[in-house]
Amino acid sequence: MGVRVSAHKLAAAVANAGGGGIIATVALSLASKHYTKGKDYYKANIKALADELAWAREKSADGIIGTNCMVAIRDYEAMVRTSVEHGAQMIISGAGLPLRLPEYAADFPQCALVPIVSSLRAAKLLAKRWHKTYKRLPDAFVFEDPNTAGGHLGVGREELYGEEHGADHVVPQLAEWSEKQYGGEIPIISAGGIWDRKDIDHMFSLGAKGVQMASRFICTHECDAAPSFKQSFIDAKEGDVVIIDSPAGLPGRALKTQFTEDLFRGEEVATKCIATCLEHCRCRDEKETFCIAEALHVAQQGDMQKGLVFTGTNATRHKKIVHVSELFEELNGVPVKVR
Known part of the structure; x- marks a missing residue:
């Protein structure tokens, strides 16, 4: 949900509905007043994140507001420090192992750290590393299922769809380990491919204590993406979810668009690096692939011809735009018996 798909509007609405609202910090400044091409992208990101957290808090005075900070971005430390300094109550961190996350958030022990x-x-x-180095444990773990999740996936192409990498296999392992090793003090949150109450209850039956949902919240009025971005999900058909090769060196799950079609044909798309956002980037370093910040940014702004749209496997199940409050009513509905 990076590059402003999940920003202050969606985060606040989720928080008001009783969930944890998350602002994705990557490339936040690209659509902000703080960024001008050729100027300092990183300083603009800090200001943009401070704005987003303040706006989210204005809309949700009492809800839980957090951020997602990717280890793979060059301003990772700055995004973490800005998050905690401006009131984030939770930081979810992936795209690499967040080995130093407790160091960057050390002055704000009340902020939950969730790798x-x-x-x-x-x-x-x-x-083990956190306990040895920082004398603390993660407040939870998010397990992201590469077989169903959207965006960058945590396994190589050749490993995709292997049962051993899926939630049914890994979530019980994590839950059992947490219980035996730490008395269940590190809850497991399952992410990827979760659509309805049945899916949520299935994850609970595996030992998860919570779920993280992303793609399901795209077709909400409060989602920060452009209307045409949301409409692309409603229009999506069977077979419109594809796997691309990202400049970050990982496979990514995305919605079929003109951009992905051009990419598969070998045509040049978004070839100029605009942000130097990633630690390792084939576009910037090897002049190959495409600028992922640019492609995600223009999609969020509504250009479905030149934009990249990340999604999980449930993209084609969207039928209409709803309010976050309505979606929560559905998700909080009658529990489903799981065999």
């Missing part, structure tokens, strides 16, 4: 992991091995490593 994203793709395996039990990664969770064990991170918990």
